Amino acid sequence: xxxxxxxxxxxxxxxxxxxxxxxxxxxxxxxxxxxxxxxxxxxxxxxxxxxxxxxxxxxxxxxxxxxxxxxxxxxxxxxxxxxxxxxxxxxxxxxxxxxxxxxxxxxxxxxxxxxxxxxxxxxxxxxxxxxxxxxxxxxxxxxxxxxxxxxxxxxxxxxxxxxxxxxxxxxxxxxxxxxxxxxxxxxxxxxxxxxxxxxxxxxxxxxxxxxxxxxxxxxxxxxxxxxxxxxxxxxxxxxxxxxxxxxxxxxxxxxxxxxxxxxxxxxxxxxxxxxxxxxxxxxxxxxxxxxxxxxxxxxxxxxxxxxxxxxxxxxxxxxxxxxxxxxxxxxxxxxxxxxxxxxxxx
Amino acid sequence: xxxxxxxxxxxxxxxxxxxxxxxxxxxxxxxxxxxxxxxxxxxxxxxxxxxxxxxxxxxxxxxxxxxxxxxxxxxxxxxxxxxxxxxxxxxxxxxxxxxxxxxxxxxxxxxxxxxxxxxxxxxxxxxxxxxxxxxxxxxxxxxxxxxxxxxxxxxxxxxxxxxxxxxxxxxxxxxxxxxxxxxxxxxxxxxxxxxxxxxxxxxxxxxxxxxxxxxxxxxxxxxxxxxxxxxxxxxxxxxxxxxxxxxxxxxxxxxxxxxxxxxxxxxxxxxxxxxxxxxxxxxxxxxxxxxxxxxxxxxxxxxxxxxxxxxxxxxxxxxxxxxxxxxxxxxxxxxxxxxxxxxxxxxxxxxxxxxxxxxxxxxxxxxxxxxxxxxxxxxxxxxxxxxxxxxxxxxxxxxxxxxxxxxxxxxxxxxxxxxxxxxxxxxxxxxxxxxxxxxxxxxxxxxxxxxxxxxxxxxxxxxxxxxxxxxxxxxxxxxxxxxxxxxxxxxxxxxxxxxxxxxxx
Numbered sequence: 001x002x003x004x005x006x007x008x009x010x011x012x013x014x015x016x017x018x019x020x021x022x023x024x025x026x027x028x029x030x031x032x033x034x035x036x037x038x039x040x041x042x043x044x045x046x047x048x049x050x051x052x053x054x055x056x057x058x059x060x061x062x063x064x065x066x067x068x069x070x071x072x073x074x075x076x077x078x079x080x081x082x083x084x085x086x087x088x089x090x091x092x093x094x095x096x097x098x099x100x101x102x103x104x105x106x107x108x109x110x111x112x113x114x115x116x117x118x119x120x121x122x123x124x125x126x127x128x129x130x131x132x133x134x135x136x137x138x139x140x141x142x143x144x145x146x147x148x149x150x151x152x153x154x155x156x157x158x159x160x161x162x163x164x165x166x167x168x169x170x171x172x173x174x175x176x177x178x179x180x181x182x183x184x185x186x187x188x189x190x191x192x193x194x195x196x197x198x199x200x201x202x203x204x205x206x207x208x209x210x211x212x213x214x215x216x217x218x219x220x221x222x223x224x225x226x227x228x229x230x231x232x233x234x235x236x237x238x239x240x241x242x243x244x245x246x247x248x249x250x251x252x253x254x255x256x257x258x259x260x261x262x263x264x265x266x267x268x269x270x271x272x273x274x275x276x277x278x279x280x281x282x283x284x285x286x287x288x289x290x291x292x293x294x295x296x297x298x299x300x301x302x303x304x305x306x307x308x309x310x311x312x313x314x315x316x317x318x319x320x321x322x323x324x325x326x327x328x329x330x331x332x333x334x335x336x337x338x339x340x341x342x343x344x345x346x
Numbered sequence: 347x348x349x350x351x352x353x354x355x356x357x358x359x360x361x362x363x364x365x366x367x368x369x370x371x372x373x374x375x376x377x378x379x380x381x382x383x384x385x386x387x388x389x390x391x392x393x394x395x396x397x398x399x400x401x402x403x404x405x406x407x408x409x410x411x412x413x414x415x416x417x418x419x420x421x422x423x424x425x426x427x428x429x430x431x432x433x434x435x436x437x438x439x440x441x442x443x444x445x446x447x448x449x450x451x452x453x454x455x456x457x458x459x460x461x462x463x464x465x466x467x468x469x470x471x472x473x474x475x476x477x478x479x480x481x482x483x484x485x486x487x488x489x490x491x492x493x494x495x496x497x498x499x500x501x502x503x504x505x506x507x508x509x510x511x512x513x514x515x516x517x518x519x520x521x522x523x524x525x526x527x528x529x530x531x532x533x534x535x536x537x538x539x540x541x542x543x544x545x546x547x548x549x550x551x552x553x554x555x556x557x558x559x560x561x562x563x564x565x566x567x568x569x570x571x572x573x574x575x576x577x578x579x580x581x582x583x584x585x586x587x588x589x590x591x592x593x594x595x596x597x598x599x600x601x602x603x604x605x606x607x608x609x610x611x612x613x614x615x616x617x618x619x620x621x622x623x624x625x626x627x628x629x630x631x632x633x634x635x636x637x638x639x640x641x642x643x644x645x646x647x648x649x650x651x652x653x654x655x656x657x658x659x660x661x662x663x664x665x666x667x668x669x670x671x672x673x674x675x676x677x678x679x680x681x682x683x684x685x686x687x688x689x690x691x692x693x694x695x696x697x698x699x700x701x702x703x704x705x706x707x708x709x710x711x712x713x714x715x716x717x718x719x720x721x722x723x724x725x726x727x728x729x730x731x732x733x734x735x736x737x738x739x740x741x742x743x744x745x746x747x748x749x750x751x752x753x754x755x756x757x758x759x760x761x762x763x764x765x766x767x768x769x770x771x772x773x774x775x776x777x778x779x780x781x782x783x784x785x786x787x788x789x790x791x792x793x794x795x796x797x798x799x800x801x802x803x804x805x806x807x808x809x810x811x812x813x814x815x816x817x818x819x820x821x822x823x824x825x826x827x828x829x830x831x832x833x834x835x836x837x838x839x840x841x842x843x844x845x846x847x848x849x850x851x
Contacts, residue, residue: 210712210720213705221698227657227689228763229681229713288700 024342027282027289031297034280034330038304046311058184062307070303071191072097072250076270077277077295078202079243084278086219086239087287088139088146093247093274095157096131097267100124100251102161104177105170105261113174121252128248129241131157136237150240154271161263171260181257191253198249202242203292215239219287273302280330301330352415354379354542355400355431355511360409362395362566364750369395370406370566377511377542382533384553384574385546387563388586388782393546394752396563397515400544401433402426414510424453432504433513440500442489447471449488450503474502478532494525501532512536513544518552522808530556548782550579562586583783608818609633611669612802613685613771615654618663624649625827626663631771631802636794638817639806640842646826647806648690651773654804655687656680681714686764690776690806692753696760699749703741704730706748706759711766733762738788754785761789771802778807790816810842 023029042049042062052061076093083090107113107120115123131153138149172178183190206212217225218232226232250270255261279285280301281294305326309319332338355377362370370392377383387393398404400411402420411418413429420426423433440449447464448455450471455462471484480498488496497517504512514533518526533543533556547553553560553574560577562569562585569585577585612633617626624646631637639647652658654665656674665672667683674680677687689695698706707730712721721729730744737758741751748756757777764772774793778786794816797803807813813820822830822845830845 208720210715210717213701213709213712214717216701217698217705217709220700221694223695224689224698225709227655227677227687227695228710229678230709231678 025339027291028294028297030330030333031281031294031301034326034333035297035301035304038301038308038326042304042308042311046308049311054187057187059187062311064189066300066303066307067192068189069307070299071189071195072254072267073270073273073277073303074195074296074299075198075246075250075253076267076274077281077299078198078292079239079246080271080274081278081281081283081290081292081295082202082206082215082239083146083243084275084283084285085215085287085290086236087222088236088239089275089285090135090150090240090243091147091271092131092135092150092153092157093243093250093271094267094269095154095161096128096244096247097251097254097270098161098261098263099131099157100128100248101255101261101266102164102170102263103127104252105172105255106164108172108174108177113177117174117177124252125245125248128244128251131248132241132244133237135244136240139240140233140236158263161261165261165263167263169260169262169264172255173259177256178259179256181253181255191257194249194253198246199292199296206292211235216288216290219290274299276327277302280327301326351378353377354414356412357396357400358410358412360396360399360411361407362399362404363407368566370399372567373409373563374568375400375544375561376571377544379510379542380537380540381558382537382543382545382556384557384560385544385563386548386553386560386582386586387569388754388784391563391586391782392566393563394515395566397433397513397544397546400426400431400513427507427509430507430509431511431513432507432509433515434497434500434504434517435515440488440496440503442496443487445485446475446482446488446491446499447484449499450474450484450506452503454506470506471502474506475499477505478502478535479528492525494521494528497521497525497529498532501529505536509541511542511544513546515546516548517545518547518549526552550582553582554579586783608635609800612667613654614666616664616666618650618653618660618665620649620653620658620661623658623826624653625825627823627828629654629821629828631804633770633802634797634800636797636803636805636816636818638813638820639804639823640810640813640820641823645823646828647823648775649826650823651687651775651804651806654680655685655773657687678713681710681767684768684770685773686710686767686769686771687773688757688760688764688775688777690779692756692760692779697748697756700747702745703734703739703748703751703759704744707733707744707762707766710763714767729766733759733766737762737792754781757781758785758789761793765796769801771804772796773804773806775806776808777805778809778812786812814842 046062049062052059052063054060076097080090080093101124104120104124107115107123108117113120135150135153138144138152139146179190180194181191185193206215214225214230214235217228217230218235222232247267247270251267254266277298278295280298281291281296283290283294305323309322314322353376355375357373357375360370360373373392373396375385375396385393385396395404399406400420402422402425405419405421411420413431418429420429420431426433441452444452447468451467456466456470457463458466468484475482475484475498478498478501480495480502482491482495488499491499501512517529521529533545537543545556557574559571559573560582561571562582564586609632611630613631615627615629617628618624619626627646627650629650639650641647649658653660656677656679659675665674672679672683680687693699698709704726708721708726711729715721727744733739734741734744739751739758739762740755748759751759761777772793777789790812793803805813805816818834820832820842821828822832822842824845830842832842
């Protein structure tokens with residue numbers, strides 16, 4: 001009759017069997033499984049893959065290298081997750097990376113900064129926020145389709161960055177700036193602390209406020225969400241601003257790491273890797289339910305895969321094919337059809 | 347006489363379980379050629395599940411489906427259609443942006459030299475609709491036509507496949523009286539042509555107007571199969587709820603009483619209007635009053651409700667709340683004044699299907715509190731558990747996605763979503779549409795109870811007897827205008843019907 005007794009209609013034996021296999025259906029099982037599988041391949045085929053050593057107080061090793069290199073992608077994937085959860089997409093991430101990198105590099109300039117570094121970084125972040133606001137207003141205010149709205153900035157952002165630099169690569173000589181992308185703190189790359197901080201802040205924001213619930217509600221049914229009293233336009237604008245902010249920070253990390261701003265190539269196609277990371281992490285492009293942890297794992301899968309392919313000495317021309325096969329397998333394993341097959345056999 | 351024939355469709359011993367809920371056990375059905383067979387039962391009785399098994403949406407755990415003497419196992423709706431079972435769903439599943447002809451032939455476009463033969467498609471589509479006595483321009487987009495015509499197009503599409511069995515899942519829930527009659531004349535014609543029609547509805551009147559036989563379902567089982575003429579209404583309701591049908595009479599008796607005294611005016615709308623949607627309307631709702639809004643579909647009832655809730659903006663007119671002028675530019679403004687709104691379109695404007703019962707339930711309260719004052723998880727669970735108990739919501743748990751609940755239970759969750767905000771005025775737009783007698787009764791009882799505690803209610807329903815029964819006062823709408831007001835006591839169905847129809851009594 002009531003909600004409490006209806007569960008008992010399922011036979012106990014069936015229930016026990018269901019709970020034994022229930023963990024298989026957890027959304028994070030497949031991304032984690034894919035990552036573990038990749039690492040196993042590395043453990044067997046790449047000598048010294050898990051080897052870590054301390055040199056001059058810094059931790060070195062393939063694992064650390066992967067984490068460090070994945071930092072910009074992890075940041076971009078965090079922002080992209082929230083955008084995708086609202087049924088949106090942001091393909092201007094790479095352009096924002098280029099723009100924020102260019103602004104920070106130009107303001108800092110030579111070996112003695114023309115602008116204090118804090119101001120330069122704040123300005124770069126400010127530009128990224130403006131980019132996000134632009135995207136947000138186009139999507140939530142003017143109601144352009146997200147892919148079209150962000151396509152504008154994808155083209156214009158990189159163009160603007162090239163205009164600012166006259167198409168040249170801007171080199172930075174100011175030492176303290178390099179700490180951001182290649183410095184070490186407590187033996188670990190500093191960029192990892194940046195990612196950890198942004199990740200923790202995002203997680204808190206999503207879990208400790210109602211943001212997570214609201215984003216899901218808007219992503220699943222925007223009409224019903226508005227009628228329930230949600231500020232749907234503000235929410236949607238926010239996720240684009242947030243996504244651009246993440247891209248902005250990623251841009252600073254990349255610029256600091258390569259000690260220069262390359263308006264042409266910095267963050268090129270990063271948006272596609274970010275979308276892929278989100279998908280690999282189990283968040284549906286149809287919007288709604290999302291997983292920040294999943295997207296982080298997705299980003300790590302992509303970077304681990306790239307590193308693995310390089311260290312296995314796979315010829316560069318086969319590189320893309322191998323990558324696409326792995327991605328294909330992971331995506332298939334996450335499809336609802338596959339889950340149904342799993343459920344039926346369980 | 348019917349029983350001497352072979353059934354065209356015979357379904358026996360169907361079992362179907364979902365996580366935590368047994369939806370069907372030993373469900374069955376027999377359909378004979380040339381009959382209209384009504385499937386009745388409360389919400390959660392398993393009607394929808396059985397239909398979905400027949401049309402290949404769900405695969406049964408056990409049981410057999412025999413069509414024309416052959417056992418079949420439809421794997422998909424397409425599969426079912428190819429086998430000869432066509433379905434017209436409650437919500438019309440067509441493509442509004444395509445033309446009428448394209449909708450009828452979708453997936454089966456007539457071809458000529460490998461190309462789509464548009465001309466032949468249009469002539470054939472027109473001919474099909476002529477057969478149903480519908481005369482429309484088939485090259486126009488479907489969205490240009492009212493819902494009733496869209497429904498006919500859906501039927502025409504079903505007919506186009508040479509089906510022997512036609513399933514109509516609550517086809518009349520969005521139609522007005524004239525449209526229902528139009529549908530029925532089509533069904534009668536099809537019956538004469540030997541079609542076996544399975545008709546799912548909640549309306550008793552319609553059941554008796556069209557059916558030859560009735561199958562009653564209860565708790566996922568076949569309660570029985572009856573010839574329509576042998577089953578009285580009272581007996582039918584009895585069989586559906588499995589208890590003596592006295593609830594309705596009890597409230598009927600209460601309705602005879604005088605209108606109770608009410609408090610001060612809570613909300614006054616003065617000449618609110620919106621171009622092309624609503625002509626100026628004055629409305630006044632007192633504290634603790636249940637105001638009914640009656641009228642046909644498209645008479646301006648829902649439109650009025652949407653303006654009162656700020657879902658649409660008014661072009662002219664103003665609102666007073668507690669005697670002070672306010673303006674609503676979006677639902678948030680109305681919610682801030684203590685107004686809640688249950689939309690008539692549960693699926694698109696109410697439920698957030700992939701979210702849990704708990705999340706759906708706290709959404710409006712959380713939205714009003716603001717994003718940064720998250721309701722503690724324990725409190726959310728408490729709220730959800732309480733409302734599940736108070737409203738008798740049937741769900742496996744409060745973490746079950748709302749989309750897996752039956753219509754009536756979804757409606758209760760949405761009602762709870764607003765009740766949790768402790769509203770001063772609840773706008774209920776067709777809260778009982780598409781849900782069964784028992785859930786209807788439970789919802790209306792709960793709501794009128796709250797009314798007695800001082801909450802105001804604006805109740806909108808197409809079912810006139812229902813409005814008459816529960817309302818303290820009733821406003822009748824016609825042609826996007828308010829055109830009559832009645833207090834309890836001077837209400838009677840015939841005179842109201844005259845007003846609705848626009849005739850003088």
